[in-house]
Amino acid sequence: MANSSSGDSVIDRVVRVLEAFPEGVSALPLTELADRAGLPLTSAHRIVSQLALHRLLEQAPGGKIQLGLRLWELVNRNSPILVLRQAALPFMDDIHQVLNQNVNLAVLQGDDVLFVERLSRRGSVANRAKVAGRMPVHISSAGVALMAGQPRHAQNEYLSRFYDPSGRTTVDHVRQLLATAAERGFAELAGVVDPDTWGIAVPVEDRQGLAVAAIGVVVPIAEVRIHQIVPALKTAARGIGRQLAAPTG
Amino acid sequence: MANSSSGDSVIDRVVRVLEAFPEGVSALPLTELADRAGLPLTSAHRIVSQLALHRLLEQAPGGKIQLGLRLWELVNRNSPILVLRQAALPFMDDIHQVLNQNVNLAVLQGDDVLFVERLSRRGSVANRAKVAGRMPVHISSAGVALMAGQPRHAQNEYLSRFYDPSGRTTVDHVRQLLATAAERGFAELAGVVDPDTWGIAVPVEDRQGLAVAAIGVVVPIAEVRIHQIVPALKTAARGIGRQLAAPTG
DNA sequence: GTTCATTATTCCATTCAACGGAAAGAGTGA
DNA sequence: TCACTCTTTCCGTTGAATGGAATAATGAAC
Structure with missing residues (x-):
């Protein structure tokens, strides 16, 4: 029990x-x-006011609350994601230039992959903002990698928790995917968003061989250079890994 | 006084x-x-643990704490900055393509400007991560705009608070800068980082004519197309403003 | 212009979560 | 092994956090 009825700490509520x-x-x-935060109006008001004092929240004209x-x-100065991003961008750009396909960078969060950066197909900057998306591990090549x-x-x-509500995928299938990916050093998976595409991803490993990120591309099924793609991605991944391990990383 | 000696709330401490x-x-x-947060070790430990439970903080291998x-x-999904960024990027790219100069986007925060996005000169993606920088209002064209x-x-x-510890700028000078910028609809200022450059910036206005952001370029002093730059920036700024005012903005 | 409905803010008595010193545990290097 | 630093757990004390109730502001409907 907290000071009050709900049973959570101040920090829980802030989150x-x-x-x-x-x-x-x-x-x-x-x-x-x-309402969405599950807080009494009064408490929400108090917490929001305090956060707003520090500008973690702000009151938009009209009274609405926003981040x-x-x-x-803070996040764009000190998040460790930026280090990863900065290490990866040049290599992502190389691949982007050569293949002219969607290139993306992802990390693992729980049982999801979180896409951290994406260079879009037509060099269109518009899509750059479309990051911070999530996907279940088992339906993205980056997730499997x-x-x-x-x-x-x-x-x-992960496997013991695994359950696909759609029933499309079995645990055994996922286990198989992981085994294949581990053996071959990359993962490939049919496109989920667009069924006419493939996703191909390779892990970025730290010095202990642990996968800290994945770099991948989405290519049309008809793409003929598949055998060139994997080596290109692997090379990029090694480069990123090296960059991350460097002293000023 | 708080529960304890320091006299600040939990939220103050979290911040x-x-x-x-x-x-x-x-x-x-x-x-x-x-130490840096000015907290007793025990309290810091407790707060960090709780934040880590929600993954607002994380413990890197080695025990170090990071965001x-x-x-x-959260920030990359819901921050209002993303709306601004997304509205501005296509226009920034246009200018970038035409002028091939550094283009940046900034907002006001207190007496500083906060740079929100930057397209670098040579199309080099590497520098893209270099955002979230700050500068005092009076030494950046974006700030003045x-x-x-x-x-x-x-x-x-702002003017009544103004004080330049370096003594290089007087309040009257700043007042003059603001007046000129207001009259002409753009601000120009000698480069601070690089003395051989000029910064030129125009405000992005909302429907009430309030400057909500500034878009600007940094060009070499020798740049001869200055008279083309300002109209280009103004056009872009109007476009961004329109985009922001649109229903799905 | 008035009423009614909704949303935001202030007030304040109660109480349990937050507090931090002390001590134990973990890790590192000599 | 010892000495040192950094991290984590323990626990008695107490004031910050709490939220219902009342008030104020906003705005839609008539």
Whole structure:
């Protein structure tokens, strides 16, 4: 029990407030925010006010609450993701130039992959903002590549938790995918968003051989240079790994 | 007084922890983090543990504390900055293509400008990660353009606070800069980082004519197309403003 | 212009979560 | 092995956090 009825700490509540924004929505009225965060209106009001004082939240004109500038600034200065991004971008760009296909960079978060950066097909900058998307591990090549590069026990835990509500995939199939990926050093998977594409991804390994990220491409099924793609990705992944291991990484 | 000696709330402390990372540093040992945040070690430990439970912080192998994936994800999904970024990128790219110069996008935060996006000169992707930098308003063209587009009272408050420790700039000079920028609809300023360059910036205005962002370029002093640059920037700024005002903005 | 509905803010008595010193544990290097 | 540093656990004390109730602001409908 907390000071009150709900049984969670202040920090739990702060997190719930920050997480209350639905994907892509950047501003909510206080009442709805309180509702989504599962907090009494009064408490939400108090917490929001305090966070706003530090500009982790802000009050948009109209009274709606949104994430604050200061929060964006903090994350874009100190998040370890930036180190990864910076190490990877030149190599991603190389691949992008050579293949002119979607190139993406992902990390593992729980049982999902989190896409951290994406260079889009037509060099269109517009799509660059479309990062921070998630996908279940078993339906993305990056996910399979990442999971296959985790320690045995982590893989087993993942597999034991595994359940596909759509029933399209069995645990055994996933186990097979991981084994193949581990053996071949890359993962390939039929496109989920677009069925006429393949995803191909390779792990970026740290010095212990653990997969800390995955770099991958999405290519049309008809793409004929597949045998060139994997070596290119592997080379890039090694380069990124080396960059990350460097002293100023 | 708080429950204890220091006299600040839990939220204050959480913020201090998140803000404790020096620029560019992404991981700190707990003891140093506690020190920088001005917290007793025990309290820091408790707070960090709780934040780590929600992955707002993470423990890197080796025990160092760093900002968590979840925090990065939240910000990159829901921050209002993304809306601005997405609206601006196509226009920034246009200018970048035409002029082949550094193009940047900034917003006002307190008495600083915060650079939100930057397209670098040689199309080099490597520099893309170099965002989230700050500069005092009065030494950046983006800052002057932004401040000149604030309501009168905000400008006066800024000017009354103004003090340049280096003594290079007087309040009157800044006042003059703002007046000129307001009159001409753009700001130009000698390069600070590189003395052989000029910064030129125009405000992006909302429907009330308030400057919500600034888009600008950095060009060599020798650049001869200056008279083309300002109209190009103004056009882009109008486009961005229109995009932001659109229903799905 | 008035009423009614919704949302935001302030007030304040109660109480349990937050606090941090002390001590134990883990890790490292001499 | 010992000495040192950094991390984690323990636990008695106490004031910050809590949320219902009341008030204020907003705005839609008539």
